[in-house]
Amino acid sequence: xxxxxxxxxxxxxxxxxxxxxxxxxxxxxxxxxxxxxxxxxxxxxxxxxxxxxxxxxxxxxxxxxxxxxxxxxxxxxxxxxxxxxxxxxxxxxxxxxxxxxxxxxxxxxxxxxxxxxxxxxxxxxxxxxxxxxxxxxxxxxxxxxxxxxxxxxxxxxxxxxxxxxxxxxxxxxxxxxxxxxxxxxxxxxxxxxxxxxxxxxxxxxxxxxxxxxxxxxxxxxxxxxxxxxxxxxxxxxxxxx
Numbered sequence: 001x002x003x004x005x006x007x008x009x010x011x012x013x014x015x016x017x018x019x020x021x022x023x024x025x026x027x028x029x030x031x032x033x034x035x036x037x038x039x040x041x042x043x044x045x046x047x048x049x050x051x052x053x054x055x056x057x058x059x060x061x062x063x064x065x066x067x068x069x070x071x072x073x074x075x076x077x078x079x080x081x082x083x084x085x086x087x088x089x090x091x092x093x094x095x096x097x098x099x100x101x102x103x104x105x106x107x108x109x110x111x112x113x114x115x116x117x118x119x120x121x122x123x124x125x126x127x128x129x130x131x132x133x134x135x136x137x138x139x140x141x142x143x144x145x146x147x148x149x150x151x152x153x154x155x156x157x158x159x160x161x162x163x164x165x166x167x168x169x170x171x172x173x174x175x176x177x178x179x180x181x182x183x184x185x186x187x188x189x190x191x192x193x194x195x196x197x198x199x200x201x202x203x204x205x206x207x208x209x210x211x212x213x214x215x216x217x218x219x220x221x222x223x224x225x226x227x228x229x230x231x232x233x234x235x236x237x238x239x240x241x
Contacts, residue, residue, distance in 0.1 A: 002017065002018055002019075002020065002021070002033050002049075002050045002147075002148040002149065002187075002188060003017070003018050003050070003146070003147075003148040003149045003150060003153060003178065003181050003185075003188045004016065004017040004018070004033055004034075004048035004049070004050055004114060004146065004147050004148055005017075005144060005145070005146045005150075005153065005157070005174055005177060005178075006046070006048055006114045006116050006126055006138075006144065006145050007126075007138075007143055007144040007161065007165075007170050007174070008116065008124060008125065008126035008138040008143050008144070008163075009143055009163060009164070009165055009166075009167065009170060010163055010164050010199075011166060011167050011198060011199055012124060012167055012196065012197045012198040012199045012201070012205075013046070013116050013117070013118070013124050013126065013196070013197045013199075014167060014170045014171060014174060014194070014195075014196050014197075015034060015046045015048055015114075015116060015193075015194070015195045015196075016174045016175075016178065016192055016193065016194045016195075017032075017033035017034045017048050017049075017192065017193050018033065018148075018178065018181075018182075018188045018189055018190070018191075018192055019031060019032055019033060019189070019190070019191055019192070019193065020187065020188055020189035020190075021053055031053060032193060033048055033049050033050065033056075033193070034046060034047070034048055034193040034195065035047040035048075035049070035060050036195070037063070037064075037067060037074050037075060037117075038203075039075055040202065040203055041120070041202050041203070042119070042120050042202065043075070043117065043118065043119040043120065043202065044117045044118055044197055044201075044202050044203060044204070045074055045083065045115065045116070045117035046115070046116050046117055046195055046197075047060065047063075047087070047113055047114070047115055048113065048114040048147065049111055049112070049113050049147075050111065050112050050113075050147040050148035051108075051110050051111030051112050051131065051147075051148075052108060052109050052110060052111045054098070054109075055091070055094055055095060055098065055109050055110065055111040056111040056113070058094045058097075058098075059087070059090050059091050059094050059111070059113070062090050062093070062094065063086075063087065063090055072086065073086065074086055074087065077119070078119075079119060079122055080115075080117065080118070080119055080122065080125040080127070081125070081137075083115065083117075083119075084115050084127040084129060084135050084137075087113060087115050087129055088129050088133035088134060088135055089133060091111065091113065091129065091131070091133045092132070092133040095109050095110070095131075110131030111131060112128075112129065112130060112131055112147040112148070113128075113129040113147070114126070114127070114128055114129070114145050114147055115127045115129055115135075116138075117197070118197070118199070118200070118202060120202060123199075124197070124199055125137060125138070126138035126145065128145040128147070140163040141163075143161065143162065143163045143165075144157055144161055148188070149181060149185050149187060149188050150181075152180050152181040152183070152184040152185055153176075153177030153178060153180050153181040154177075155180075156173055156176050156177050156180060157173060157177055160173050161173055167196055167198070171194070171196065171206075172220060174194070175192075175210070175217055175220055176220065176221075176224050178192055179217075179220070179221050179224065190210065190211060190212045191209050191210055191211045191212065192209070192210040192217075193208075193209055193210075194206070194207070194208045194209075194210060195207045
């Protein structure tokens with residue numbers, strides 16, 4: 001299992017993903033779930049992946065191989081919508097190749113992807129691409145997407161995030177969202193990959209791999225924990241008599 005979150009905000013885009021792959025209690029590995037395609041000054045694209053690791057790696061490999069050819073690919077599309085279509089088609093292609101008759105019901109070949117970025121001449125855009133290859137786009141009313149083990153980290157995003165949230169605050173919310181998820185689910189784990197893009201920058205303004213001993217992450221985790229404890233102490237007590 002994994003956890004990824006991406007946000008499309010007024011000021012730009014934020015992407016974050018964990019790196020744990022769990023195939024059993026004694027088979028825990030680390031794989032990057034964030035993949036970047038770029039032509040500096042012309043387009044910046046980020047893909048986050050969750051689900052079947054073999055499927056997601058095949059999709060990424062095909063996209064990378066085709067990006068250096070003359071066929072229509074993620075680096076020569078005219079708009080982000082067309083890019084999302086190519087990613088969805090590639091996902092369907094991989095699943096049909098690995099399970100052509102759809103008969104292996106005991107194997108889950110599906111994966112989920114989040115695609116975001118900006119192509120020069122249009123606004124930053126963000127898409128949630130489903131295992132079937134179709135997709136939806138983030139809006140001002142729904143400015144973020146999650147894939148993977150999303151339920152534990154969702155409450156903080158719902159309570160704090162909106163389209164006009166600053167990128168600094170969004171970064172804090174993303175880290176707290178991951179901390180809450182890791183607290184409740186061992187299948188999500190460090191290190192975390194984070195990338196932040198300012199609108200029209202067409203290059204990342206912040207890229208980091210957050211390790212277990214990251215001083216800022218530890219400080220934020222402690223402040224969040226103390227804040228929740230203090231809040232609970234200060235709540236109006238119930239009248240049970």
